[in-house]
Amino acid sequence: MVSAGDSQRLFLQGVLSRGILSEKLARILYTKCVDTVNSAEEGLNLSYKDSREEWETVVKDVNNALNALDLQFVRQVEQTKGIPMWGIVNMKGDEVAQVATDYSPVEIAYFKALVEQIIMAPRNAFSISSFLALREINELKPKANMTKSQGEETLASFVNRGWLAKSKRGRYALSTRTLIELKGYIKSEYPEQIPPCMFCDDFVTIGATCKCGRAIHRHCFTQWRNRRSQCKECNAEWAQNYDDDMFTPIGEDAVAENDNARRYTRQEEDDEDEDGETPSQSQSGSQKPAKKAKGKGRAKKSRASRGDDDMLVDDDEEVEAEIEDDEEDEADYEEKDDAEPPVKSEPRRRSTRGG
Numbered sequence: 001m002v003s004a005g006d007s008q009r010l011f012l013q014g015v016l017s018r019g020i021l022s023e024k025l026a027r028i029l030y031t032k033c034v035d036t037v038n039s040a041e042e043g044l045n046l047s048y049k050d051s052r053e054e055w056e057t058v059v060k061d062v063n064n065a066l067n068a069l070d071l072q073f074v075r076q077v078e079q080t081k082g083i084p085m086w087g088i089v090n091m092k093g094d095e096v097a098q099v100a101t102d103y104s105p106v107e108i109a110y111f112k113a114l115v116e117q118i119i120m121a122p123r124n125a126f127s128i129s130s131f132l133a134l135r136e137i138n139e140l141k142p143k144a145n146m147t148k149s150q151g152e153e154t155l156a157s158f159v160n161r162g163w164l165a166k167s168k169r170g171r172y173a174l175s176t177r178t179l180i181e182l183k184g185y186i187k188s189e190y191p192e193q194i195p196p197c198m199f200c201d202d203f204v205t206i207g208a209t210c211k212c213g214r215a216i217h218r219h220c221f222t223q224w225r226n227r228r229s230q231c232k233e234c235n236a237e238w239a240q241n242y243d244d245d246m247f248t249p250i251g252e253d254a255v256a257e258n259d260n261a262r263r264y265t266r267q268e269e270d271d272e273d274e275d276g277e278t279p280s281q282s283q284s285g286s287q288k289p290a291k292k293a294k295g296k297g298r299a300k301k302s303r304a305s306r307g308d309d310d311m312l313v314d315d316d317e318e319v320e321a322e323i324e325d326d327e328e329d330e331a332d333y334e335e336k337d338d339a340e341p342p343v344k345s346e347p348r349r350r351s352t353r354g355g
């Protein structure tokens with residue numbers, strides 16, 4: 001027999017099978033689940049009219065149902081485009097192994113090592129070159145029996161399944177999925193390393209810092225700047241443009257020439273890696289500072305041109321295709337989220353890791 005709870009169940013199955021999805025798609029998906037359940041049982045007339053209020057009720061109900069399982073359906077704004085995304089966080093077992101269940105222990109160890117390298121990258125770059133990513137195989141303890149090509153395959157699979165983001169420049173960064181599903185793990189392992197946004201308090205791994213040292217996302221900057229021209233924290237007069245020199249980039253644009261050469265860990269930030277047995281001597285030049293060649297100057301240019309789809313953050317296009325009849329054009333995805341702060345919690349004051 002079909003019941004009202006079935007729309008929730010259907011919806012959760014849809015969410016789980018996708019990992020994460022945009023708020024827009026989540027709302028479409030929920031509408032469809034209600035339609036499906038209604039049409040399966042005559043006389044059953046669940047109503048859902050998609051609106052912010054009704055969606056909030058759905059989220060509350062879903063979370064009430066998930067509570068007993070220590071799961072939570074949470075929102076996270078994707079940092080390059082400012083798109084609100086939703087996913088399910090495991091509140092209890094934050095261990096990577098419990099989330100990425102289809103990976104072997106070695107692959108999980110490798111993933112954790114990559115997360116560490118990304119988070120510890122100097123200058124708040126929060127990204128690593130493919131050279132460094134592959135070199136991490138040699139650092140695994142116990143020694144991993146992984147060849148370079150297996151390493152490359154594993155890396156590709158992390159990207160394909162949404163656990164890592166790979167930029168056009170070939171650098172690996174934390175994906176939105178990882179920032180959602182492994183939030184607990186990241187917070188417990190790296191409590192101080194990722195600066196919180198002064199506006200929404202969420203992690204900033206792509207964004208910028210004000211001269212006061214506080215970080216802010218691009219989409220949060222836009223919302224704040226529309227209302228006030230001073231920094232929320234230090235009252236400095238802000239430029240109109242987020243790409244202005246007064247802001248120090250966080251993320252790929254913060255990378256400097258020699259950053260690829262070094263390896264940073266939590267234990268010892270100076271832990272130089274000199275063992276020479278890199279996974280590939282013939283690695284296709286990613287260890288070279290290709291940035292200069294691209295005329296990167298001081299990150300200005302690429303920041304301005306980065307805009308849209310630099311990071312392959314998620315498979316939303318794919319999901320979108322699945323829900324064909326509600327498909328709307330790309331431009332719709334750009335919509336910022338209704339002039340409302342991405343996350344409602346009050347920002348905490350906290351010092352950030354310096355540059």
Ligand SMILES: [Zn+2]
Binds near residue numbers: 201
């Ligand atoms: Zn923010």
Ligand SMILES: [Zn+2]
Binds near residue numbers: 234
């Ligand atoms: Zn400031």
